[in-house]
Structures are given as C-alpha cells and as structure tokens.
Amino acid sequence: MDDRAKRIRRNSPGGKADAAKVDLTAVVVAVSNNEPCVLTIGQTDTLPSGPLALEHRSLQSGLRTWVEEQTGHPLGYIEQLYTFADRDRAGAELEQRVISISYLALTRKEHATAPSKSSWQSWYDYFPWEDHRAGTPPMVSNLLRPRLIEWADGAYDDATRLERRRRAAIAFGFDDRPWNEDLTLKRYELLYEAALVEEAMRGSTLPPPVRGKSMVSDHRRILGTGISRLRSKIKYRPVVFELMPPAFTLLQLQRTVEALAGRLIHKPNFRRLIEQHELVEETGETSTETGGWPAKLYRFRHAVLEEGEVAGAKLPLSRA
Amino acid sequence: MDDRAKRIRRNSPGGKADAAKVDLTAVVVAVSNNEPCVLTIGQTDTLPSGPLALEHRSLQSGLRTWVEEQTGHPLGYIEQLYTFADRDRAGAELEQRVISISYLALTRKEHATAPSKSSWQSWYDYFPWEDHRAGTPPMVSNLLRPRLIEWADGAYDDATRLERRRRAAIAFGFDDRPWNEDLTLKRYELLYEAALVEEAMRGSTLPPPVRGKSMVSDHRRILGTGISRLRSKIKYRPVVFELMPPAFTLLQLQRTVEALAGRLIHKPNFRRLIEQHELVEETGETSTETGGWPAKLYRFRHAVLEEGEVAGAKLPLSRA
DNA sequence: CGCCTTATATTCAGGTAGAGTATAATCGGA
DNA sequence: TCCGATTATACTCTACCTGAATATAAGGCG
Structure with missing residues (x-):
C-alpha cells in the first residue's frame, strides 16, 4: 500500500x-x-x-x-x-x-x-452592514436582503433553495429573527458564497453589488474573523479595557463596547453589571468634558484578572 | 534601516x-x-x-x-x-x-x-487530576498541592511567590476556590512550569513526581488544549451529540457530558435544560438495559442546528 | 431662571439556575 | 409474592440575573 x-x-x-x-x-x-x-x-x-x-x-x-x-x-x-x-x-x-x-x-x-x-x-468601512447602532442599516433590508433571496432562488433544487434562505435569515436576522452581532464571519462567508463581495468576483468585470471596501488577498476574511472573535469575547472576558485610556467614565466605556458590538446597550443595566463584578474602581476625579453632570472617572481593577475566572462578566447587549 | x-x-x-x-x-x-x-x-x-x-x-x-x-x-x-x-x-x-x-x-x-x-x-490516563466525578482526586490535595506550594515558595522574591500561589489556587481550586473544569490547559502548563510533569524533565534522571502518562513531543499539551476546548464548548453548543449513538437515554447523555466535564451534573436540572431547548425528540422506543424503570430513547433533533444560534444551551454543571 | 444634557439611583416583572423532594415503573432476590 | 434497590419522571422553592422603565440630582448655557 x-x-x-x-x-x-x-x-x-x-x-x-x-x-x-x-x-x-x-x-x-x-x-x-x-x-x-x-x-x-x-x-x-x-x-x-x-x-x-x-x-x-x-x-x-x-x-x-x-x-x-x-x-x-x-x-x-x-x-x-x-x-x-x-x-x-x-x-x-x-x-x-x-x-x-x-x-x-x-x-x-x-x-x-x-x-x-x-x-x-x-x-x-469594510463591513458597513455590521453597524447597527443606529438601527438596522438600510443597505441590509434594501440591498442585501433582495440579493441574497435572489441568490437562494438561483439554486438548482428546492432543498438548497430553502437551506440558503434559512442560512441568510439566521445570519442577517431576516423574518423577525434576532440580529446576532457575533456572526460577522458567517455573514461575510455567506456574501462571498453569493458572490456579493468584491473578493469573490476577482477577474470579473462586473462591479461588486455590495458597498464596503475590500482588502488585499483574504485579509477581509481575516478581519471578519477578528471582529467575530472580539464581539464574542467582550461578553465573558474583560478585554475591553485593553482599548481604554487609564481613566475613563462609565459612558465612555459603554460607548466603546457599543462601537465594537455594533449595537446599543441599556445604560442602567450596563452600569449595574460593571459595578456588580467590580471591574472598575473610582480614581477620585471627575470629568466635565461631556457637558451635563460631571462623571466620575474610573480605572480598570487589574486585580480582577487575578481573581480567577471572571465568570459571568457578560455585557448586557440590548436587543432594542 | x-x-x-x-x-x-x-x-x-x-x-x-x-x-x-x-x-x-x-x-x-x-x-x-x-x-x-x-x-x-x-x-x-x-x-x-x-x-x-x-x-x-x-x-x-x-x-x-x-x-x-x-x-x-x-x-x-x-x-x-x-x-x-x-x-x-x-x-x-x-x-x-x-x-x-x-x-x-x-x-x-x-x-x-x-x-x-x-x-x-x-x-x-494522561490527566489523572482532571477527573472529579468521584470528588476531588486524592492526588490533588495530597500530591499536587504540596508540590505546587513548594514550587511557589522556591521563587526568588515575595511577589513571584505570591503570584505563583495565586495561580495555583485559581487553577486547582485550592483555598476554597471553586474547581473550574475548563482550565485543563492552564493546569497542565502550570505543572509544566513547576517541572512536575515528565515532559518538563526530559534529559533528567529524576522520575517525574506526578503520576499520569506523558506523550510524544508536545502531544500531551495538544490533548490538554483539546480537552479545554471541548469542556468549554459543550456548555454553549450541542456538540455532545457527535459522540452519541443514534438513539440514547437521557441518563446516557448525561453520563457522557459528565465524562467529558469530569464532574457530576444535577439530574433534574439536566433534563429540564435538554427539554427546554428541545435538543432531542423521542424515538418512541424504550430501553430496559439499565435495570429499573425503562427509559425512553431519544434522538438528537438536527433541526436545532438550523434554528440559528443555540443560545443558552448551557449545561448545568453541578458544583456539588 | 428654565431647559437641556448627562449621571446616578431605584424599582419591577420574568426568566433561569441551583438544589431539594416526591412518585411511578421495573427487576432481582428473599 | 412481596420488598427493596434502581432508575425514570415530575414538581417545588428560592435566589439571582436580566431586560426594561422610571425617578432624581448636578452641571452648562442662553
């Protein structure tokens, strides 16, 4: 042999x-x-x-x-x-x-x-359909949805047609399914498979139907992998603090998480969670930069990393 | 330049x-x-x-x-x-x-x-300290604990000493900390660092102080990585079913999860969770193999994989 | 002074997880 | 044939977590 x-x-x-x-x-x-x-x-x-x-x-x-x-x-x-x-x-x-x-x-x-x-x-800029902070972007319902349905219906048999529609609905939250921000990579792979992104059309003269810059080689896919990983991870590990300055207000922290997740968070719940898990401590100073009531400044409690598993450091991502 | x-x-x-x-x-x-x-x-x-x-x-x-x-x-x-x-x-x-x-x-x-x-x-056989189904194995308290404390105290400065003790306590659940089954890889890396496993002593004539077979090259580390990943994953994705026969009883399913996690599960809660998420469906048959009340046989509902994210398919791992 | 903005505190309902208890069916052996 | 061991199944109770809404306080600005 x-x-x-x-x-x-x-x-x-x-x-x-x-x-x-x-x-x-x-x-x-x-x-x-x-x-x-x-x-x-x-x-x-x-x-x-x-x-x-x-x-x-x-x-x-x-x-x-x-x-x-x-x-x-x-x-x-x-x-x-x-x-x-x-x-x-x-x-x-x-x-x-x-x-x-x-x-x-x-x-x-x-x-x-x-x-x-x-x-x-x-x-x-590379994933314009991923930012849902101001609600579902118009391009998702107006452009991606019809194009994906078109792609699904172009399948050879009914089973594949249904399966494609289902996958698209899950990934993009069609048909009243919830939007899941973690699925960035799945969405990109789906668009690739449906030839709706530029990378899938190299060599073709047709313009790609979906806005959003592409990248060299498979770099956009790698970026998508990174976004997916980060969006999942901020929910159970306090990695956001790697992105924060030494001192920050709770609202700045929330805005950072929202930027990453691409969706809004319910403010009282966010604060409750942060305080509950004692992820931060007051510096004693306040900031008046934002207008309104001066906000307390906080720093990350590095000790939490030493307190074993930060179990349940989940972030309350609002579905509103 | x-x-x-x-x-x-x-x-x-x-x-x-x-x-x-x-x-x-x-x-x-x-x-x-x-x-x-x-x-x-x-x-x-x-x-x-x-x-x-x-x-x-x-x-x-x-x-x-x-x-x-x-x-x-x-x-x-x-x-x-x-x-x-x-x-x-x-x-x-x-x-x-x-x-x-x-x-x-x-x-x-x-x-x-x-x-x-x-x-x-x-x-x-490779990770004898990882099976806590019958309670904490004696070797953890009798052998690993004193050896790890010895290792910690062998550090050159107080800060390192404290840090080593803390890491060991987190990884192995000393000092009334909870045992976290997911930390298999961390535990192995700690034992490696403390030169308590054979791989860390190659070239030495002294016998390794910890029981448990070693593997070729870094294969035991790779196995540890796999165990860690699997133990984490069964809590939020229904991957256990890949390991099950086509039809099984709920207790068989539970025992399989327990085998992987290395710890026991509260039976009523386990059943409640499986049914709640509709992960299985009855085959209509029963099994009398185990003695006692004949158990219903179930099969995995492959449809759940198609129902989008299996959110909260967490397994109730008892801490008792 | 009144309005806007932001921070902070409190409340409430629903769901989930952990843990304990009760009852039913079957088998093996006394 | 009956009893107890074994297993399956069902129900309960409580604490906590989560989503969501509301109320109050402190500052800036025209």
Missing part, C-alpha cells in the same frame, strides 16, 4: 514538497471617537503581516516584530485567531503552499511611537 | 530561511462506557499526525487523510484548535522550523472501518 510510501516521505523533513511559507498576519484594533478601527499599511487595504523567520523565537514574537516594524506600534494584548491555508491565496500557482497564521491585537492609537506608513481605518 | 532588508527577503518566497515544515495533528475523541477516550497510534503515546502535503486540498482534508490512513477512522465533526510553533519541538536542532496545526475531532468508536494499529486511551 502507499501507506509505506507516505511514511517514508514523512521521515524526510527536508523534502521540498512538504515545505511551506508561513505568514503572520495581525488584526490590530483600537477604538477612538466611538469608532472601532483596524491598523492597515501602505496605500492599499492591507493588514500588517510578514513571513515567519528562523530568528523569531515564537509565533507571537515574530508577529510583534513585524507589526512594530511596519507600523511603529508595539503590541500589548494579543491572541491567536485562526490558521488559514485552503484559501485561494496568492501562492496557488507557486510550488509552495502559503499558510497564514492570524492574530488579534488590542491597543490604543496613542501607543504609536513613530510616524509610519500605517493608518487606522474604521472597520465599518 | 534593516526594514528594507527584511522587505526584500519577504519578496523572495522560495527562500529557504522562510520555509517551514507543517504538521497536522488530531485530537480524536470518543466516549464509551462513560470514559472519554482519545485515539492514539502505535505503541507509543502519539496522536495521529502527518505533514501537510501539496496534494491536500485544505488543512482539513489533509488532516482527514492522515487520520484515516493511520487509524482507519473516517472523521465527522472537526474544528481547528491551535497552531503551535514556539515549543521546543523536535525540529529545534534542524534548520527548518516545525509548525503544528492541531484539530479537535468528535466521533464514535464504532465508526472504525478496518483493523489498524491505533488504539483508544482514556484521557484521564
């Missing part, structure tokens, strides 16, 4: 067929002016990235090196997102396979140390 | 320095006789794995190919776990870096199609 043949190749680690090029890609997120932003480099819409090299001690340190070199931002909090390889990445025509290991990083714009060729882009 | 130098290397994808060997590793899980098992190959404690090759269409299909070839088990449900590279993996002395992309697979033992050199091992 060819079992043995493969075993032999397995034992020759220098074999060219098995070698791959490994890229590290970062989704670096910051929030300012209630707008969630992602760090891009150059003129094109490209995430910071670079090949894993032998001198990198680890995947994380390799990533930090590349991002700092390309953007001037030293990274704090990072976590691995996903490893891609089956995409129609640039290396398809090469002999070598390209693997992309992606990371999510949370930081603040002020952390930049030097001028650089990088810039911050609102992530809603 | 050397910025330019790196950019140039970046653009020569065939460069040897950037090429890496990519391994696919699978944590294949099944439960039988109320014991969670992992699939291993050969005589040694090794997870199924093999190098990613050009003929694999995707990471997933490469993994499926390797597992089926090495064990005879075709895989159903799989999900990506984590990508490792910074370990002191076998390739440290080689010129080439070794990357390991790991996957979690859920299946049933009966799915084997052919005799093979693989075998099933209880995962508690």
Whole structure:
C-alpha cells in the first residue's frame, strides 16, 4: 500500500514538497471617537503581516516584530485567531503552499511611537452592514436582503433553495429573527458564497453589488474573523479595557463596547453589571468634558484578572 | 534601516530561511462506557499526525487523510484548535522550523472501518487530576498541592511567590476556590512550569513526581488544549451529540457530558435544560438495559442546528 | 431662571439556575 | 409474592440575573 510510501516521505523533513511559507498576519484594533478601527499599511487595504523567520523565537514574537516594524506600534494584548491555508491565496500557482497564521491585537492609537506608513481605518468601512447602532442599516433590508433571496432562488433544487434562505435569515436576522452581532464571519462567508463581495468576483468585470471596501488577498476574511472573535469575547472576558485610556467614565466605556458590538446597550443595566463584578474602581476625579453632570472617572481593577475566572462578566447587549 | 532588508527577503518566497515544515495533528475523541477516550497510534503515546502535503486540498482534508490512513477512522465533526510553533519541538536542532496545526475531532468508536494499529486511551490516563466525578482526586490535595506550594515558595522574591500561589489556587481550586473544569490547559502548563510533569524533565534522571502518562513531543499539551476546548464548548453548543449513538437515554447523555466535564451534573436540572431547548425528540422506543424503570430513547433533533444560534444551551454543571 | 444634557439611583416583572423532594415503573432476590 | 434497590419522571422553592422603565440630582448655557 502507499501507506509505506507516505511514511517514508514523512521521515524526510527536508523534502521540498512538504515545505511551506508561513505568514503572520495581525488584526490590530483600537477604538477612538466611538469608532472601532483596524491598523492597515501602505496605500492599499492591507493588514500588517510578514513571513515567519528562523530568528523569531515564537509565533507571537515574530508577529510583534513585524507589526512594530511596519507600523511603529508595539503590541500589548494579543491572541491567536485562526490558521488559514485552503484559501485561494496568492501562492496557488507557486510550488509552495502559503499558510497564514492570524492574530488579534488590542491597543490604543496613542501607543504609536513613530510616524509610519500605517493608518487606522474604521472597520465599518469594510463591513458597513455590521453597524447597527443606529438601527438596522438600510443597505441590509434594501440591498442585501433582495440579493441574497435572489441568490437562494438561483439554486438548482428546492432543498438548497430553502437551506440558503434559512442560512441568510439566521445570519442577517431576516423574518423577525434576532440580529446576532457575533456572526460577522458567517455573514461575510455567506456574501462571498453569493458572490456579493468584491473578493469573490476577482477577474470579473462586473462591479461588486455590495458597498464596503475590500482588502488585499483574504485579509477581509481575516478581519471578519477578528471582529467575530472580539464581539464574542467582550461578553465573558474583560478585554475591553485593553482599548481604554487609564481613566475613563462609565459612558465612555459603554460607548466603546457599543462601537465594537455594533449595537446599543441599556445604560442602567450596563452600569449595574460593571459595578456588580467590580471591574472598575473610582480614581477620585471627575470629568466635565461631556457637558451635563460631571462623571466620575474610573480605572480598570487589574486585580480582577487575578481573581480567577471572571465568570459571568457578560455585557448586557440590548436587543432594542 | 534593516526594514528594507527584511522587505526584500519577504519578496523572495522560495527562500529557504522562510520555509517551514507543517504538521497536522488530531485530537480524536470518543466516549464509551462513560470514559472519554482519545485515539492514539502505535505503541507509543502519539496522536495521529502527518505533514501537510501539496496534494491536500485544505488543512482539513489533509488532516482527514492522515487520520484515516493511520487509524482507519473516517472523521465527522472537526474544528481547528491551535497552531503551535514556539515549543521546543523536535525540529529545534534542524534548520527548518516545525509548525503544528492541531484539530479537535468528535466521533464514535464504532465508526472504525478496518483493523489498524491505533488504539483508544482514556484521557484521564494522561490527566489523572482532571477527573472529579468521584470528588476531588486524592492526588490533588495530597500530591499536587504540596508540590505546587513548594514550587511557589522556591521563587526568588515575595511577589513571584505570591503570584505563583495565586495561580495555583485559581487553577486547582485550592483555598476554597471553586474547581473550574475548563482550565485543563492552564493546569497542565502550570505543572509544566513547576517541572512536575515528565515532559518538563526530559534529559533528567529524576522520575517525574506526578503520576499520569506523558506523550510524544508536545502531544500531551495538544490533548490538554483539546480537552479545554471541548469542556468549554459543550456548555454553549450541542456538540455532545457527535459522540452519541443514534438513539440514547437521557441518563446516557448525561453520563457522557459528565465524562467529558469530569464532574457530576444535577439530574433534574439536566433534563429540564435538554427539554427546554428541545435538543432531542423521542424515538418512541424504550430501553430496559439499565435495570429499573425503562427509559425512553431519544434522538438528537438536527433541526436545532438550523434554528440559528443555540443560545443558552448551557449545561448545568453541578458544583456539588 | 428654565431647559437641556448627562449621571446616578431605584424599582419591577420574568426568566433561569441551583438544589431539594416526591412518585411511578421495573427487576432481582428473599 | 412481596420488598427493596434502581432508575425514570415530575414538581417545588428560592435566589439571582436580566431586560426594561422610571425617578432624581448636578452641571452648562442662553
């Protein structure tokens, strides 16, 4: 059997067929002016990235090196997102396979140390259908919905037709289903499958039917993965504070969460939750910046990270 | 600046320095006789794995190919776990870096199609401190606790000492903290750091102080990652059913969850939850196999997967 | 001074989770 | 044949969490 043949190749680690090029890609997120932003480099819409090299001690340190070199931002909090390889990445025509290991990083714009060729882009420029803070965006009902239904009805058999309609309804909250902000990646994949985003139409001359900037290679997909992960995570881990200045008001904190989640939060419930879990402590100062009653300033209680599992640090995301 | 130098290397994808060997590793899980098992190959404690090759269409299909070839088990449900590279993996002395992309697979033992050199091992053989179904195992209080305190007190400064004690207490539930079954990976990493597991002592002649089989390379760490992921996931997604036969009683379902979680569940609450979320439907038959009142047989309602997010499919893990 | 804006406090109803208790059906053995 | 062990199933009770609404206080500004 060819079992043995493969075993032999397995034992020759220098074999060219098995070698791959490994890229590290970062989704670096910051929030300012209630707008969630992602760090891009150059003129094109490209995430910071670079090949894993032998001198990198680890995947994380390799990533930090590349991002700092390309953007001037030293990274704090990072976590691995996903490893891609089956995409129609640039290396398809090469002999070598390209693997992309992606990371999510949370930081603040002020952390930049030097001028650089990088810039911050609102992530809603790439995903305009994801911002529901002012209600469901018109493009969802007016553009995406009819296009997705059209796509579903274009299936060859009834079963597929129904299944496509169901998937679209779940992902986008059609037919009185609730909008679930965590499904960013699923929505993007659906639009890709329906050929409604630019990436799915490369080589075609037709304009993509959906507004929203695309990115180089599969970077928009990676960004979507990062948004999905972050939107899920803020509900059970206090990661928002990585994006906050040292001192902040409770409303600023709420606005930041709302920016990330793309939906509004019920204020009293939000405050109750934050206080209940003792996530913050007063600095003793107040801010009058916003007009109205001066708000107390708070700082994150780093001790909560040391108090074991922050069980139930869920955020009350309003469905109103 | 050397910025330019790196950019140039970046653009020569065939460069040897950037090429890496990519391994696919699978944590294949099944439960039988109320014991969670992992699939291993050969005589040694090794997870199924093999190098990613050009003929694999995707990471997933490469993994499926390797597992089926090495064990005879075709895989159903799989999900990506984590990508490792910074370990002191076998390739440290080689010129080439070794990357390991790991996957979690859920299946049933009966799915084997052919005799093979693989075998099933209880995962508690590798992690004996993780099974709390019969209460806290004696080894936790009698062996791990004193050894971890010893390790903590061996630190050079007071701050580190306190921090180590705190981490150990959180991970293992010392000092009246609750036991959190999801922290399997953290516990293993802590024991590794404290040099209480065999992998941390390779090259040493001293016997490892903690019982529990070790595995080849960093496979026990990968298994720990899989256990952690699965224990978290069963609380909010109905993945347990991938491990169940087509028809089962509610108690069998409960015992399976308990086997995975390593702790007991309050029976009435478990049933209430399953019924509340309509995860199952009656087959109409009953089973008298267990003695006592014949239990109704149920099957998984696959429709729930199509009903959008299975919000709140949490499992009531008793803290008693 | 009155109005607007924001902060802060309180309340209320519904749901869920944890935990305990009660009753019914079947089997094995005395 | 009856009793107890074993299992299935049903019901209850309480504490807490969540969503949502309302009320009051403090400052800025025309």
